[in-house]
Amino acid sequence: MDIGYYPGCTLHASSSLYDVQSRRVFSEIGITLNEIDDWNCCGATSAGKIDDFLAVAMPARNLGLAEAEGFSEMVIPCSACYSRMLVAQKQLENNIKLKEEINAELSKKVQGTIKVSSILEVLLTPSASDELAAKVTKELKGIQAACYYGCLQTRFPFKIPINDDVENPQGMERILKLLKAKTIDWSYKTDCCGASASVDDETTAFNLMAKIMKDALSRGANCLVVTCPLCQLNLDAYQDKFCKKHGIQDRLPVYFITELIGLALGMSPDELQIDRHFIDGSELLKELDLI
Amino acid sequence: MTAVELEFNFDTAKSFVQEVMERSDQNLLACYQCRRCASGCPVGEETGYVTPDRLIRMLVLGDRESALNNDLVWKCVSCYTCGTRCPNEIQTARVTETLKKISKETHQKPLSPKVAHFHSTFVSSALRWGRLNEIEFINFYEIKNTLTDLKNFRFKAIFSEMIAQGQVGLNMLRRKRLHFGFQSAKGRKEIKRLYQRAKTKQRG
Numbered sequence: 001m002d003i004g005y006y007p008g009c010t011l012h013a014s015s016s017l018y019d020v021q022s023r024r025v026f027s028e029i030g031i032t033l034n035e036i037d038d039w040n041c042c043g044a045t046s047a048g049k050i051d052d053f054l055a056v057a058m059p060a061r062n063l064g065l066a067e068a069e070g071f072s073e074m075v076i077p078c079s080a081c082y083s084r085m086l087v088a089q090k091q092l093e094n095n096i097k098l099k100e101e102i103n104a105e106l107s108k109k110v111q112g113t114i115k116v117s118s119i120l121e122v123l124l125t126p127s128a129s130d131e132l133a134a135k136v137t138k139e140l141k142g143i144q145a146a147c148y149y150g151c152l153q154t155r156f157p158f159k160i161p162i163n164d165d166v167e168n169p170q171g172m173e174r175i176l177k178l179l180k181a182k183t184i185d186w187s188y189k190t191d192c193c194g195a196s197a198s199v200d201d202e203t204t205a206f207n208l209m210a211k212i213m214k215d216a217l218s219r220g221a222n223c224l225v226v227t228c229p230l231c232q233l234n235l236d237a238y239q240d241k242f243c244k245k246h247g248i249q250d251r252l253p254v255y256f257i258t259e260l261i262g263l264a265l266g267m268s269p270d271e272l273q274i275d276r277h278f279i280d281g282s283e284l285l286k287e288l289d290l291i
Numbered sequence: 292m293t294a295v296e297l298e299f300n301f302d303t304a305k306s307f308v309q310e311v312m313e314r315s316d317q318n319l320l321a322c323y324q325c326r327r328c329a330s331g332c333p334v335g336e337e338t339g340y341v342t343p344d345r346l347i348r349m350l351v352l353g354d355r356e357s358a359l360n361n362d363l364v365w366k367c368v369s370c371y372t373c374g375t376r377c378p379n380e381i382q383t384a385r386v387t388e389t390l391k392k393i394s395k396e397t398h399q400k401p402l403s404p405k406v407a408h409f410h411s412t413f414v415s416s417a418l419r420w421g422r423l424n425e426i427e428f429i430n431f432y433e434i435k436n437t438l439t440d441l442k443n444f445r446f447k448a449i450f451s452e453m454i455a456q457g458q459v460g461l462n463m464l465r466r467k468r469l470h471f472g473f474q475s476a477k478g479r480k481e482i483k484r485l486y487q488r489a490k491t492k493q494r495g
Contacts, residue, residue: 014468038478041476044423046410046417051493053485054482054486101488192333195368196410201366204368237468
């Protein structure tokens, strides 16, 4: 199966390991990711705080490009990009005038036909998850994952229905079950990590991340699993610092969901670039005899 | 925690709440102060007195000054929890986003210059090349912060920011997370034209 793929800026930069993992994992289960040609930044969470028109126009161009390339579905692993694209599509659908105004400047006009999917949605289609379950060569016994969704996988500023529970999503849990990993029930799975506050308001971001960390640890998790590259970077890169500040002794590796899938499918740590974690990602895996 | 004294001005109250309601597309008059938003707000501990419901009240009462200059507007992380839980579906994060825009457009001094710098630098970097180049963006962002701190004689703040960012950068380099390559999109001209259109519209 061929689908459109929007990596977004960070998957081409600081989180390029997520790009590598996504491509490998999807190709292993028979899905080819076709990167949209000449895509642009979606505006992330910043554009909406600067200019409303721009916040729709930036993702809109990508929707037009993907549709012009003939894709009926586009997968977006980054939560912020996914959210922005979905919200822009909704706004264009609701506002014909806005759509005309934006289309006037676009070489590839937005029709509004493409399905914008999160990485979990694609992995959980019956055919993909069957393929995934069949391809597992290494069961992830011993993993006790705290699946962390953050904000933008399930909550949107516009009314947009999703295929999962908004406050207690189960998508990652369902995938990890296929890999025979255990998951914990916990309270902070859709709480905010602070997002850009880690850069512009450290105290706030650290308070938020410390709460997430404390709950995951108190419920016996031995790792955090995420889909969002910003959640990953925040919880990983700042973990040592916010834990010290808040008196937390233990540390947890923060894996992308694709990292654990890749492992279960028999890919090597090198291939998955597991050495690019701030909190060592291989220590736990060695301890559990998974690598 | 002390209550903020609300300023009421009949002339400005009506037009301001109308502007915010229109731009954020939220019916603020539907708020009946049940405070589900307040109990779910993850930054509640940082914002003190001002919770989403109280921000709405400030707007309804027309206290423009307080509505633009409070911790909630500048510490809101746009997690959309309040809007998801509101029985009347008021998305207060869209209100805080609107207030940030009004603050910028009316050339107010933002309560948190760093937050304002972050978003404006992010957007200009993304527009410049069509894609965001992280190192360039962080550098421009820190230049803006330094200039603000210099203007206010906050030399210690400049120093600690440099140390903190230096540490993050070094850590990222060590973990192969610093990306030195350059990325851009050829079609950025289309986006720039759209932005011009947006700005002309704003002026109009």
